[in-house]
Amino acid sequence: MERNTNSSNIIVRLFGSWVSYMRKCLFQVLSVGPVPSHLAFILDGNRRYARKWGLGEGMGHRAGFLSLMTLMKYCYELGVKYITVYAFSIDNFKRKPDEVQGVMDLMLEKIEGLVKEESIVNQYGVRVEFVGNLKLLSEPVRNAAEKAMRITAHNNRAILLIAVAYTSTDEIAHAAHQSCLDRKEGVIRLSDVERHMYMGVAPDPEILVRTSGETRLSNFLLWQTSSSLLSSPKALWPEMGLRHLVWLVLNFQRVQPYLDTTKKKLL
Amino acid sequence: MVSSLQIRVGLGLPEPHRSSSVDLIKQVPPPPRALSSAKHPLLRESMPRHVAVIMDGNRRWARMRGLPVGSGYEAGLGALRRMVELSSNLGIRVLTVFAFSSDNWFRPKVEVDVLMALFDRGLREELQNLALLANAIETTKKNSKLHLIIAVNYSGRSDVVQACQKLAVKVKDGVIEPGAIDEVAFERELGTNCTDFPHPDLLIRTSGELRVSNFLLWQLAHTELYFTESLWPDFGEDEFLQALSSFQERQRRFGC
Numbered sequence: 001m002e003r004n005t006n007s008s009n010i011i012v013r014l015f016g017s018w019v020s021y022m023r024k025c026l027f028q029v030l031s032v033g034p035v036p037s038h039l040a041f042i043l044d045g046n047r048r049y050a051r052k053w054g055l056g057e058g059m060g061h062r063a064g065f066l067s068l069m070t071l072m073k074y075c076y077e078l079g080v081k082y083i084t085v086y087a088f089s090i091d092n093f094k095r096k097p098d099e100v101q102g103v104m105d106l107m108l109e110k111i112e113g114l115v116k117e118e119s120i121v122n123q124y125g126v127r128v129e130f131v132g133n134l135k136l137l138s139e140p141v142r143n144a145a146e147k148a149m150r151i152t153a154h155n156n157r158a159i160l161l162i163a164v165a166y167t168s169t170d171e172i173a174h175a176a177h178q179s180c181l182d183r184k185e186g187v188i189r190l191s192d193v194e195r196h197m198y199m200g201v202a203p204d205p206e207i208l209v210r211t212s213g214e215t216r217l218s219n220f221l222l223w224q225t226s227s228s229l230l231s232s233p234k235a236l237w238p239e240m241g242l243r244h245l246v247w248l249v250l251n252f253q254r255v256q257p258y259l260d261t262t263k264k265k266l267l
Numbered sequence: 268m269v270s271s272l273q274i275r276v277g278l279g280l281p282e283p284h285r286s287s288s289v290d291l292i293k294q295v296p297p298p299p300r301a302l303s304s305a306k307h308p309l310l311r312e313s314m315p316r317h318v319a320v321i322m323d324g325n326r327r328w329a330r331m332r333g334l335p336v337g338s339g340y341e342a343g344l345g346a347l348r349r350m351v352e353l354s355s356n357l358g359i360r361v362l363t364v365f366a367f368s369s370d371n372w373f374r375p376k377v378e379v380d381v382l383m384a385l386f387d388r389g390l391r392e393e394l395q396n397l398a399l400l401a402n403a404i405e406t407t408k409k410n411s412k413l414h415l416i417i418a419v420n421y422s423g424r425s426d427v428v429q430a431c432q433k434l435a436v437k438v439k440d441g442v443i444e445p446g447a448i449d450e451v452a453f454e455r456e457l458g459t460n461c462t463d464f465p466h467p468d469l470l471i472r473t474s475g476e477l478r479v480s481n482f483l484l485w486q487l488a489h490t491e492l493y494f495t496e497s498l499w500p501d502f503g504e505d506e507f508l509q510a511l512s513s514f515q516e517r518q519r520r521f522g523c
Contacts, residue, residue, distance in 0.1 A: 091522025167522070169450045169488055176431040177448040186439035188431045190424070218522050219488040226423055226481040230492070255477075 023242065027078045030246065033253040036206035038082035039075060040228070042220055043068065045212030045236030052236070058102045063238035065110055069120055074245050076124045076158045082202045084161040086220045090136065090170055104141055107164065111144040115151045125157035131198040132166030133174070161202055168222035171198050199224055207252055211237040229255060309357075309508065313515045315468030317361040318354060319490070321482055322347065324474030324498030331498075342500035353507055355413040361464050363416040365482045414462055421458070423484030430456035459486055466490065469514045471507075473499045489521050 043064055050060030068085060075083055087107065093100060114121050114128060121128060130145040137145070145164070175196035179188050182196075194200060204224045210216070213234040217225070229252060233244050322343055329339030347364060354362045433456040437443045443452065459465040467483065467490045475496040479487065493510045495502070 089522050094523050167488070169453075169485060172427060172485065173448060173450045173453045176434055176453055177445055179431055180435045180438045180445050180448060183435055184439065186432075186435045188428065188435045190428050193428055193431055214517070215492040215494070216490060216519075217487055217492070222484050222487060223424065223427065226479055226484055228478060230477045230479070230494075 023074070024077065026246065027074075030249055030253075031079060033249075034256045035079050035249060036252055037080065038084070038203055038205040039080050039248075040084040040086075040205040040208045040221055040225065041071075041237075042086045042208070042210040042218060043237040044210055044214055046238060048212060049236045049238045057099070058106065060238065061103060061106055065106070067238045067240055071240055071245065072126075072160065073120055073124070074242055076126070078245070078249070080158075082159045082161065082205070084131075084163060084199070084202065084205060084221070086163045086166070086218075088132075088164045088166070089219065090133065090165055090167045091219065093136070093165075104138060108141050108144055111141070111148050115148050121152060121155070121160070125155045126152065127155040127159045128152045129159060129161045129201055130164055131161050131171075131201075132164045133170055134165060136165040159202060161199065163198075163220065166198065167219040168217075169219055172223060174198070197223065204228065207231055207248060209233065209248065211235055211240055309511055310515060311358055314358050314511070315491075315514055316359065317363065317462075317464040317467045317469075318359055319363040319365070319467035319470045319483060319486075320350065321365045321470070321472040321476075321480065322499040322502075323472060323476055325500060327474060328498040328500045339500065346500050346502050349503060350507065351413065351415060353504055357511070359413060361414045361416065361462050361467075363418060363459075363467060363483075365418050365421070416459075416462065418482065421482070423479075423481050423487075426458045427484060429458070454485065457485060459483070469493060469510065471495065471502075471510050473497050473502050489519065491517050491519065 046060035046064040048060070049063055050056070050058075055063070072083060088103060092103070113119060116122075120126070128148050130149060134142050134145060141164075145162075172193075175193050178196040179192040183192060199221065204226075205221065205228050207229045208217075208221065208225045209231045210218075211233055213232055215230070215232045221228075231248055231251070233240070233247075235241075235244055325339035325343040326336050327339075328342060329336050332338075350364075351362065430453055434443065434448055434453065438445050438448075454460065454465070457465070466486045466488070470479070470483070470487060470490050471493045472479075473495055475494065477494055479492075483490075491514050493513055495506060495510065497506050
């Protein structure tokens with residue numbers, strides 16, 4: 001009996017290694033063409049996923065978190081350096097208090113998990129940045145976020161930007177405010193505005209992905225995605241997987257020449 | 268430089284506005300055609316108040332037909348006229364069209380000249396036509412009034428930077444405290460503050476490009492985006508009704 005369990009474990013591990021190997025081969029093929037350096041995701045569809053599968057309240061967000069970890073792994077294996085995710089919008093505070101509290105509790109739990117030894121963050125050398133109006137968060141969540149940023153500050157191989165208590169209009173108004181404080185003589189340049197954006201730590205994303213088929217920006221990265229390719233796969237966020245990522249990159253490679261030419265003209 | 272030209276089309280008392288615009292009265296057209304076709308049932312009460320359009324694909328349209336680029340832009344102008352009439356009939360209040368962007372100055376000089384000449388001529392003709400009709404005012408029960416905004420040499424990012432600049436000057440002059448700069452204060456300085464409905468409910472982009480290309484930025488926070496493969500000169504009533512139908516099917520949550 002025990003021998004059977006051992007041998008089935010070995011088979012599962014071997015299969016897992018084979019799948020991983022095939023995936024890396026696939027990524028090597030994809031890397032022959034241009035690979036985006038920064039992908040931004042609006043994680044839409046967690047609640048719909050929970051309703052679709054009859055899961056309990058909040059389980060949709062947990063499924064979404066698992067999906068995020070998997071997709072992060074794939075992106076970093078492919079060579080994407082920056083990933084930005086819209087975890088919680090300032091507008092989301094208007095949801096039911098129970099739901100907001102549930103999401104905050106989940107965030108606290110997951111942020112603390114992110115910086116543990118065995119987490120993907122350490123495995124891939126990921127620096128974590130929280131972008132948004134962090135003052136709007138409760139103290140435990142804000143402290144956990146600041147601690148995670150401190151602990152991972154030395155990591156350089158990849159960067160994960162988590163937008164919490166964020167909206168683009170808030171970010172721009174904040175940048176305007178800071179620029180006015182900086183430039184008392186009253187002359188503001190483009191570089192002043194960009195410098196004071198929460199997202200100033202990363203280049204603009206090449207692709208913005210919004211899952212669950214909705215095509216709108218919902219006040220996310222309005223400044224940074226002015227020239228980005230927009231993608232709205234019908235899959236709900238917890239359903240996003242390898243094939244969606246591959247399709248995304250192939251589409252990007254198809255239109256990349258236009259983006260390059262436009263960027264050269266604007267420089 | 269950020270600029271826009273506005274034209275009010277329709278009946279009724281002109282609404283007060285801050286920036287300069289040409290207010291012209293257009294005679295009400297014959298009773299509007301059916302609001303919907305069997306394929307696109309539409310509800311007047313769910314019509315978007317403000318529709319924005321990126322009129323892309325004029326050059327490709329001309330190239331595909333072996334015509335000079337100027338013909339593409341002529342055809343594009345025709346499509347715009349159709350769109351204005353349709354929007355007015357459907358009760359849309361504001362129509363913003365993206366005619367030319369700062370980026371477009373990098374196109375070949377000959378093409379830029381053609382564009383500018385066409386734009387100039389097209390505008391002159393329209394203004395003449397509307398001025399003639401200004402003398403014949405007719406009131407009807409349906410007060411259809413359309414505010415047309417043509418964005419010329421406009422860039423969403425430039426608009427944001429100029430708004431920051433205006434605020435900085437106000438801070439320097441002591442008109443406003445830095446601490447009072449919030450989203451409401453910021454929005455007042457944007458180029459789109461000239462209309463009652465500055466935020467488009469629907470943005471349509473033709474010719475299959477899946478990006479916003481720096482047309483409007485702040486104003487698109489909760490706008491529903493609609494992309495179509497049709498080239499702009501081919502974008503007609505059917506395509507427009509399809510876009511509106513898609514808009515009416517969406518569930519807008521405004522961030523919640």
